[in-house]
Amino acid sequence: xxxxxxxxxxxxxxTDDLRYEIxxxxxxxxxxxxxxxxxxxxxxxxxxxxxxQDTYLKAFRFISSFEQGTNAKAWLFRILKxxxxxxxRKKSKEPSKVDYQEVETTYxxxxxxxxxxxxxxxxxxxxxxxxxxxxNALNALxxxxxxxxxLCDIEGFxxxxxxxxxxxxxxxVRSRLHRARNLLKEKLKSYASxxxxxx
Amino acid sequence: xxxxxxTPSDTEDAxxxxxxxxxxxxxxxxxxxxxxxxxxxxxxxxxxFRENMDKCLPCIEAYRLEKCIKESLxxxxxxxxxxQSILDTILSKxxx
Numbered sequence: 001x002x003x004x005x006x007x008x009x010x011x012x013x014x015t016d017d018l019r020y021e022i023x024x025x026x027x028x029x030x031x032x033x034x035x036x037x038x039x040x041x042x043x044x045x046x047x048x049x050x051x052x053q054d055t056y057l058k059a060f061r062f063i064s065s066f067e068q069g070t071n072a073k074a075w076l077f078r079i080l081k082x083x084x085x086x087x088x089r090k091k092s093k094e095p096s097k098v099d100y101q102e103v104e105t106t107y108x109x110x111x112x113x114x115x116x117x118x119x120x121x122x123x124x125x126x127x128x129x130x131x132x133x134x135x136n137a138l139n140a141l142x143x144x145x146x147x148x149x150x151l152c153d154i155e156g157f158x159x160x161x162x163x164x165x166x167x168x169x170x171x172x173v174r175s176r177l178h179r180a181r182n183l184l185k186e187k188l189k190s191y192a193s194x195x196x197x198x199x
Numbered sequence: 200x201x202x203x204x205x206t207p208s209d210t211e212d213a214x215x216x217x218x219x220x221x222x223x224x225x226x227x228x229x230x231x232x233x234x235x236x237x238x239x240x241x242x243x244x245x246x247x248f249r250e251n252m253d254k255c256l257p258c259i260e261a262y263r264l265e266k267c268i269k270e271s272l273x274x275x276x277x278x279x280x281x282x283q284s285i286l287d288t289i290l291s292k293x294x295x
Binding site for chain 2 (some may be wrong): 122184
């Protein structure tokens, strides 16, 4: 039985059957990655659940603007990121956790990334760290920096895809990633020091 | 010298060169290392990497560290499956 949904009137050439097919074939396989992205952004299980649910319902509602054959995962991540900024970031506990001085210094100081910037951290010390310690170091980063590392190093998006997901130029992706990694090294260094791995 | 033998000869020369213990363009090298590890390097960056990375200790160590961090993020972090209840809710709302 075909249920006449209001949205079906406005879809661009997609029949109801095709909308369901695209949703199941192109969108659903990414649900675990989406859930992990949502959890790492919100750092709250309930918010992550709501964010994933909202994103998938939005994706279905606006499926007419998804072009078959294009990158569905990047398209979904972009919706999730925008939903996070618009609906969750304001109400999340994030602002109190952010060290604004750190953000400002890292964002504004070109020298911080362009001069020789080294953190006294060895690969061997990082190898000793367990997943929870790496996750805590990542979670300690301001969300914009955390996001680029998640997209690049965990989800494997290209710079071009990240630029589209985040609505920023590729050059900004590159420099933000560079700064995020320097900041992450500082956090990893303090974990490694506290565990005695760097001696 | 036979032109066709320049690659092995260059490699031998490079091996004879003393290892650098400081890098005068480390900031630039760090950007190249990032591009290489992210598989986003230009041909010029790849050339620079190939020509210099085996004779500069700070760059070798930086490459090892960046590679190790990238791999740790990819391998060590727990990936949670989306709860079944969320999947069920999404599918029921989409199908309603």
